Amino acid sequence: MKPKIEDVAKVAGVSPTTVSRVLNDRGYISSKTKEKVFAAMKEINYVPNDLARSLYNKRTYLIGVIVPSTNHPFFGELVDSIEKMCNDRGYKVLLCNSLQEAEKEKKYWDMLRRNQVDGVIVVTYNRGLIDKNQQFPAVAIDHYLSENIHVVSSDNFQGGELASKELLDVGCKNIIHINGDVNLETPANERQYAYEKVMHDAGRKPLTYHVPNVAYLESNIDVIKQLFQENPDVDGIFASDDLLAIRTLQHAKSLGYRIPEDLKIIGYDGTGLIRSIYPELSTIVQPTYQIAENAVETLIEEIDGTSQEIKEKTLSVSLWKGKTTRASS
Amino acid sequence: MKPKIEDVAKVAGVSPTTVSRVLNDRGYISSKTKEKVFAAMKEINYVPNDLARSLYNKRTYLIGVIVPSTNHPFFGELVDSIEKMCNDRGYKVLLCNSLQEAEKEKKYWDMLRRNQVDGVIVVTYNRGLIDKNQQFPAVAIDHYLSENIHVVSSDNFQGGELASKELLDVGCKNIIHINGDVNLETPANERQYAYEKVMHDAGRKPLTYHVPNVAYLESNIDVIKQLFQENPDVDGIFASDDLLAIRTLQHAKSLGYRIPEDLKIIGYDGTGLIRSIYPELSTIVQPTYQIAENAVETLIEEIDGTSQEIKEKTLSVSLWKGKTTRASS
DNA sequence: CTGAAAGCGCTTACAG
DNA sequence: CTGAAAGCGCTTACAG
Numbered sequence: 001m002k003p004k005i006e007d008v009a010k011v012a013g014v015s016p017t018t019v020s021r022v023l024n025d026r027g028y029i030s031s032k033t034k035e036k037v038f039a040a041m042k043e044i045n046y047v048p049n050d051l052a053r054s055l056y057n058k059r060t061y062l063i064g065v066i067v068p069s070t071n072h073p074f075f076g077e078l079v080d081s082i083e084k085m086c087n088d089r090g091y092k093v094l095l096c097n098s099l100q101e102a103e104k105e106k107k108y109w110d111m112l113r114r115n116q117v118d119g120v121i122v123v124t125y126n127r128g129l130i131d132k133n134q135q136f137p138a139v140a141i142d143h144y145l146s147e148n149i150h151v152v153s154s155d156n157f158q159g160g161e162l163a164s165k166e167l168l169d170v171g172c173k174n175i176i177h178i179n180g181d182v183n184l185e186t187p188a189n190e191r192q193y194a195y196e197k198v199m200h201d202a203g204r205k206p207l208t209y210h211v212p213n214v215a216y217l218e219s220n221i222d223v224i225k226q227l228f229q230e231n232p233d234v235d236g237i238f239a240s241d242d243l244l245a246i247r248t249l250q251h252a253k254s255l256g257y258r259i260p261e262d263l264k265i266i267g268y269d270g271t272g273l274i275r276s277i278y279p280e281l282s283t284i285v286q287p288t289y290q291i292a293e294n295a296v297e298t299l300i301e302e303i304d305g306t307s308q309e310i311k312e313k314t315l316s317v318s319l320w321k322g323k324t325t326r327a328s329s
Numbered sequence: 330m331k332p333k334i335e336d337v338a339k340v341a342g343v344s345p346t347t348v349s350r351v352l353n354d355r356g357y358i359s360s361k362t363k364e365k366v367f368a369a370m371k372e373i374n375y376v377p378n379d380l381a382r383s384l385y386n387k388r389t390y391l392i393g394v395i396v397p398s399t400n401h402p403f404f405g406e407l408v409d410s411i412e413k414m415c416n417d418r419g420y421k422v423l424l425c426n427s428l429q430e431a432e433k434e435k436k437y438w439d440m441l442r443r444n445q446v447d448g449v450i451v452v453t454y455n456r457g458l459i460d461k462n463q464q465f466p467a468v469a470i471d472h473y474l475s476e477n478i479h480v481v482s483s484d485n486f487q488g489g490e491l492a493s494k495e496l497l498d499v500g501c502k503n504i505i506h507i508n509g510d511v512n513l514e515t516p517a518n519e520r521q522y523a524y525e526k527v528m529h530d531a532g533r534k535p536l537t538y539h540v541p542n543v544a545y546l547e548s549n550i551d552v553i554k555q556l557f558q559e560n561p562d563v564d565g566i567f568a569s570d571d572l573l574a575i576r577t578l579q580h581a582k583s584l585g586y587r588i589p590e591d592l593k594i595i596g597y598d599g600t601g602l603i604r605s606i607y608p609e610l611s612t613i614v615q616p617t618y619q620i621a622e623n624a625v626e627t628l629i630e631e632i633d634g635t636s637q638e639i640k641e642k643t644l645s646v647s648l649w650k651g652k653t654t655r656a657s658s
Numbered sequence: 659c660t661g662a663a664a665g666c667g668c669t670t671a672c673a674g
Numbered sequence: 675c676t677g678a679a680a681g682c683g684c685t686t687a688c689a690g
Contacts, residue, residue: 004683015661020685028659050443051389052683055380056666065424069409073602076405080398083426092440095394095424097412104416111421114379246606273402277575278606333667344677349669357675381667385682 003044012040023048054116063299064112064120066096066105073242073271074286075123078141081292082121089300091118100184102126112136119299125184137302139295142187144312150302151312152294156187159284159317160194163238163266166282166319168202170327172236172264175204176227178248179240182210188240191268195238207231211244220244224251235263242267242274242283249281249324261328270320282325285318332373341369352377383445392628393441393449395425395434402571402600403615404452407470410621411450418629420447429513431455441465448628454513466631468624471516473641479631480641481623485516488613488646489523492567492595495611495648497531499656501565501593504528504535505556507577508569511539517569520597524567536560540573549573553580564592571596571603571612578610578653590657599649611654614647 005023009016014033021027022037040046054060063086067075083093094117096108105124112120119137127145139150167175177195179188192208199206209227211220224247228234237252239245245267249259257263267274270285294313301307334352338345343362350356351366369375383389392415396404412422423446425437434453441449448466451474468479496504506524508517521537528535538556540549553576557563566581568574574596578588586592596603599614623642630636 002683005685006683016683017661017685018659021660024685026686030659033659047439047442049384049445049683051380051384051445052666053685054666055378055384055668055683056685058666060380070399070405070412071409071602073402073405076399076402079424080400080426083399083424087426092444093424095408095412095422097409097416110376113376115421116378116380243602243606250608273400273572277572277579279579331667334669335667345667346669346677347675350676353669355670359675362675378667381682382669383682384667384684385669387682 002049003046004049005046007044008037008040008046011044012036058116060116060118061091062094062115062117063091063296064094064096064108064115064117064122066098066108066112066120066122066124068100068123069097070095073273074269074288077271077273077288078123078292081289082296085292085296089296091296091300098124100125118303121295121299125186127185137299139299141291141295143185148310150295150298150310152291152298152315153187153313154286154291154315154317156190156317157194159268159286160191160238161198162317162319163191163268163284164195164198166266166321166325167236167238167264168198170236170260170264170325173204174231174234175199175206175236175238176231176234177206177208177238177240178223178227178244179208179210180244181212188268191238191240220247221251224248228252228255237263237265239265239267242269242271242278242281245281245283245324246274246278260324260326264326264328265324270318275320278322280323281320282322283320285320287315287317290315331378332375333378334375336373337366337369337375340373341365387445389445389447390420391423391444391446392420392625393423393425393437393444393446393451395427395437395441395449395451395453397429397452398426399424400426402602403598403617406600406602406617407452407621410618411625414621414625418625420625420629427453429454447632450624450628454515466628468628470620470624472514477639479624479627479639481620481627481644482516482642483615483620483644483646485519485646486523488597488615489520489567490527491646491648492520492597492613493524493527495595495650495654496565496567496593497527499565499589499593499654502533503560503563504533504565504567505560505563506535506537506567506569507552507556507573508537508539509573510541517597520567520569549576550580553577557581557584566592566594568594568596571598571600571607571610574610574612574653575603575607589653589655593655593657594653599647604649607651609652610649611651612649614649616644616646619644 005016005019008019019037021029022034065082070076070079086093098105121139123141139152142153144151179192196206209223211223213219237248239248245265249265252263267281267283270283298311334345334348337348348366350358351363394411399405399408415422427434450468452470471482473480508521525535538552540552542548566577568577574594578594581592596610596612599612627640
């Protein structure tokens with residue numbers, strides 16, 4: 001059996017109360033007693049049971065993180081940053097990969113409640129999930145969920161603008177946008193609106209193709225093919241995701257398009273990974289680290305009761321200019 | 330205050346014992362009582378407290394997962410698979426990104442003990458971590474840790490052989506290997522041994538360059554530069570990691586090497602992500618899904634006490650043949 | 659400076 | 675078929 005406080009107390013010749021006190025460094029204890037207790041703990045290899053502690057304190061220092069999948073570079077990077085921030089502040093991360101399935105998200109949400117997490121950081125595009133009795137502090141990333149849930153986003157409209165203008169600036173005439181599932185309420189919708197606005201302002205007609213699932217690249221190739229068949233004269237493509245952009249670029253090359261001479265391409269997300277292995281790809285860089293930082297800080301503030309107001313924070317994105325949008329004068 | 334079992338009991342007009350019984354579906358309860366209890370739970374929006382449950386049952390259904398970082402595609406994919414497997418079997422994942430720092434790993438390990446996780450899946454290259462009193466079931470991935478910890482690996486020697494032979498097969502004469510930190514006991518060491526064996530068997534002299542940190546790509550460029558300066562006649566490179574391979578490929582191109590005509594390159598890991606966005610890169614594909622599956626199953630078997638023996642499982646890898654090792658006859 | 663007692667929210671023998 | 679009591683391992687008023 002694992003030793004408990006009582007066992008330590010016996011070995012040290014003191015009461016459990018005293019052991020608990022030295023453990024928590026609370027109240028005044030003679031240094032002799034402290035030493036005895038520490039010695040006893042080493043001797044029997046005592047490890048405190050945080051379950052019991054949490055039960056009493058009603059505080060687990062556990063944060064639930066719900067994302068579609070750590071497999072996608074953006075979420076891998078985001079989760080990495082969130083975990084780091086949490087760890088720095090003494091919180092632990094319960095990871096939930098929802099695969100964007102509403103049913104799974106619902107189950108995870110319930111599981112997190114049962115496990116008494118102190119708060120949740122969630123990336124979801126399904127609004128209906130959160131029941132009105134939602135009890136714990138939560139921060140949603142990139143998507144409004146309900147009036148008592150904070151939102152931390154990057155500026156998706158700005159990103160859409162930056163990307164679209166970049167293509168115009170380098171001389172594209174026929175600019176097409178590729179986005180994800182048209183039925184999903186993702187932040188990529190904002191990117192599309194921005195694209196449409198920029199096109200209108202420039203007197204061009206916007207045209208958007210939607211792939212069924214950004215994450216499952218295989219399922220997207222048909223849409224990409226269709227795009228080129230229907231628009232052989234396309235000379236600029238703004239994809240709402242870097243993986244999609246790369247896939248499109250590959251297909252274009254296989255059709256004989258020269259990049260950037262015949263066709264310019266820009267993606268979205270700009271994770272460190274993609275920028276490192278595909279530096280030539282122009283893209284909009286999301287401030288992943290700041291998103292994570294803001295989300296974790298906002299959450300902990302609410303947990304600690306430091307701040308009452310529900311916050312909405314929007315962070316700026318930036319342009320990574322690679323060869324795929326190099327002006328081909 | 331959150332409602333507890335006692336509150337449900339009052340509303341339903343039964344004892345807490347009975348509520349607990351319907352909650353756990355244990356013992357015989359009249360269906361009338363059941364209904365009353367369920368109705369009461371809905372009415373006051375009751376959610377069981379798994380902390381209290383776990384405290385009593387000495388079972389948390391929590392699994393700690395320690396990896397260097399979800400930011401690396403291989404670990405992102407691995408964690409994704411592990412989390413999926415765990416979720417399917419009713420376990421939850423406590424995520425720990427150690428960044429390969431021994432100190433952090435140690436802290437995480439202690440934290441997991443305090444949190445009473447049922448078991449741990451760990452990717453670490455530091456052997457000294459695990460104290461002899463290590464209590465809970467654990468599975469190490471790709472690296473032997475101690476006699477009471479299972480190991481699930483892919484066959485790194487086989488992978489090294491496959492990669493090296495592939496380069497020989499397509500006609501390379503001067504084959505150089507790039508590996509990670511020479512001081513780390515990573516599975517990539519096996520890949521290097523295999524490379525050296527294949528070279529010797531072919532009557533060639535092996536030559537390995539070590540980069541300081543596979544994960545931080547920026548820090549590796551100096552070594553890559555050095556490699557080409559010192560061996561301008563290199564015509565085959567086996568990198569122990571796809572990201573490293575891609576970086577090397579980029580640098581080679583910038584120096585004017587044509588791939589694969591002048592120089593052939595093969596990487597390692599072959600994650601779905603890399604294969605999808607860099608299909609031209611030849612690589613050794615690790616069976617990530619099976620690794621995760623085996624690790625989770627082995628761990629749960631030990632947790633359940635179904636199996637006593639400590640297992641060592643080695644899974645086969647396979648070759649993904651892309652253009653970067655196309656024979657240039 | 660230290661201890662006995664009650665309680666965190668649950669579950670399970672033990673009675674009935 | 676149902677309930678009162680004790681206990682999971684910890685912590686904190688309340689006494690002394």
